[in-house]
Amino acid sequence: MLRARREAAAAPPPEPSIIPEPTYPYGFTMHRLAGTVRWSCVHGCGWAHDENSGLDVTSMRVVLPTGFTGRDIGDALTAQANERHNAMRQRVEDALTEHYASAHPDRQRDDRT
16 A cells, blocks of 8 residues: 555646546436436536446457466456546547537636646
8 A cells, every 4th residue: 555655646647637527416326327427517507428337338348368367357357447438538528628619619628627
């Protein structure tokens, strides 16, 4: 744990992003949309982009080498999770960028987090 803390302290700051903090409008209950993540417009216009990665079963396939080990399984699952995260992040950034350009072209969006 100490090593992880040292590495986190030495790591560069995260990249600037236009993605605001998400909300979870349906929580994690038995609602059919449970797990949905929502990113709302920071200008308060009511627009939002929703994602529910739990519904994306097309990317759940994991390819393992012949004679795989537990380490191979962990590496494959981590790589898959990273790919899914990066794809979702890009979709959210694209949706926000398009929204800001079309609905708020007169407002600068330079308060990146």
